[in-house]
Amino acid sequence: MNIMIVGVGGQGTLLASRIIGNVVVDAGYDVKLSEVHGMSQRGGSVVTYVKYSDKVYSPIVDKGEADIILAFEMLEAYRALPYLKIGGHIISNTQEINPMPVITGAMEYPKDIDKKLAKVANTTFVDAKSLAKEAGNIKAVNVVLLGVMAKKMDxxxxxxxxxxxxTVPAKLLDVNLKAFELGYNSK
Structure with missing residues (x-):
């Protein structure tokens, strides 16, 4: 199973990958993680790969190999589309975060990304920010999305x-458990 987690700096992609890594190791699989930080400290793209199977030799997910793309932001889901394999699934937060070229006025945020993705891939869209807020902290978007993804995994x-x-620090545990439950029980 090849999972590609995409977002922008500060959204918790690394924590999400560690949670997935821990759950699949506990389930008896070999797992490899690879983190590509990019310009995460400035809100830039962040990509994390999680691969698991009976035996995994490489942590990298190449184009056309991702079974699941877990996207914390719509534009990042769109950018990751070439990595999705035929029959794969995109799970995306509906949140839009403007990248620097949009903030500076050099570009416009692309329109109708959800419709474009839905035309070419199996997709699940969720307002994870609202569910994280309901759980008690908007920073729990990552764990909401893990809850959505967990339903699709064995x-x-x-x-x-x-x-x-x-995996989650004790002081944030209750919020994250609630966020996971809300994501798991959504749609």
Whole structure:
């Protein structure tokens, strides 16, 4: 299974990859993670790869190999589309975060990304920011999206909860558990 996690700096892609890594190791798989930080400190693109199977040799997901693209922002989902394999699935937050060229007025944010993605790929869109806010912290968007993705994977709900408990800092645990539950029970 090849998972590509995409977002912008500060959205928690690295924490999400660690949670996935912990849950699949607990489920008995070999796992490899690879983090491509980019300009994360300035709100730039961040990409994380998670690969798991009986035996994994490389942590990199090449174009056309991602079973799942987990996108924390719409434009990042669109940018990652070439990595999705035929029959793969995109799970995307509906949030739009303007990149620097849009902020400076050099470009416009692309219109109708959701419609463009839905035309060419299996897609699930979720207002993860609203669900994270309902959970108590808008920074829990990442864990909301993990909840949505968990329904599409053959790993038990209890294993996901245990992975969150062992990965998320104690002071943020209750919010993240609620965020996961809200994502898992959405749509």
């Amino acid at each position: 790993i038990s709900y209890d294993k996901w909860i245990e992975a969150i408990k062992t």
